[in-house]
Amino acid sequence: MVEQFPDSGRAMGGNTPEFSVAEISGAIRRVLEGTFGRIRVRGEITEFKRYPSGHLYFSLKDEGGKLSSVVWRGTVSRLGLKPENGVEVIATGKISSYGERSSYQMVIDRLEYAGEGALLARIERLRLRLAQEGLFDAERKRPLPFLPRLIGVVTSAQGAVLHDIRTTIARRFPLPVLVWPVPVQGEGAAERIAQAITGFDAIGPKSGVPRPDVLIVARGGGSLEDLMAFNDEAVLQAVAACRIPVISAVGHETDTTLIDFVSDRRAPTPTAAAEMAVPVRAELEAGLAQRAARLRSGLERGLQLARARLERAAAGLPDLPAVVENARRRLDDRAYRLDLALPTRLSRLRERVQAASDRLPAPQMILALRRAELDRVGTASQQAMSSLLHRRAATLGRLRVPPAVLVAQLRASKSMLAGVAGQLDSLSPQAVLERGYVLVTDRAGRPLAQAAQARAAPEVIMTFADGTVAARPLDAPPGPQGQLDL
8 A cells, every 4th residue: 555645835856745744754654554454463571661641661572673562541451461571472453653753653452471381481480489489388388277167269259160169168067158259360350369368368356347267269260371360479479478278279170370389278179179178067077976975985984994993992991880880899898998997996006005104104103213212322322421431430540540531532422422313303203393394194193195185084183393283174074173174
């Protein structure tokens, strides 16, 4: 096609036409847009920039050249994927020119990944980088709760995935399910999925919405390009930061996405994810019944063993009532024998005391004997002295001893006699009485050494140094007048 330029007036310098800049720019724009129309271009995204106006600017390049490209703000939401540097894509749009800068560019309204090879290369680069950051480490994965109270599900509101999850949970263990519906493919799907995961994790006690105990992120099968939202870094970072255990169930069993590496558990299908989330109620009840039966059996065996040990121990013990009865009988016998032995013992002790008392001489007898002995000693002393004096007188008569010598000898003998008499007086009971002591006896002359004996006697005799006094104890029956009451 040949563009016909308008006649711009007279030619200058021969037949060469003259054009304005605007005319040339407009003509070129019309040629480009009319010649190419709507086209598809394959290339790698470079020099990507997002301006505050919302427009996207980047270049498509290959080994032979570079093509400037633009995505207007109103087309971004329908673009199909998120442009990034280094991603090989197939861009759909039209060629246009920008006259103010004498440049041309491709106005793009759709982007697609350039085959699975490019997608896999991009996924592999992201996988290696996240692996180095530790997002795939087994240490950071959280265990699933044994029996959750609420299950959160992030998936599309339409389709069989949500129905399969609800049906499986209702069949295994009916529990409430909280669904956050999101698109699972296309432009903006990754952002919506990441927002849903972050939103579930942000539920608190004051939010008025119950917080799930486990999350299931699921979608059905599809091509690699359909599953790219689950290979998006925003989704992966949201799963890694989520404090709720996450089960990924994306695609069929043979499909693998990066969310499977980041999540706490991977399920091959959405149905398998629901089976991981909840146990089978019937199996739990059967297990509990079995454990209860085993527990009852164990308790019965334990009780039987304990009862047998108790019976063996009881058989080895003596007959306690018989032991107590024998002890009671021995106690009664000892008490009876004690009742008999105490009076007998007291009687024997009293007899011994009486016998000892009977063998003791009376104080008057002792005094009489002492006086008799003293008289005998005095008489013997006088006789000896007389005999000695006679012998001395005879001797002096023969020897003519001087009278002074005889007087001295007499004085010495008298002093010795006085010393012996003093010793006798100190041993005499009369000397004890003269020091203020009193001898108490009964009428028979038996000494009373204890107050109880004196109270038991009807009358006592108190012997002083200068005489005796008869007295009646206060506890004794009245006696003759003139006696002293103690």
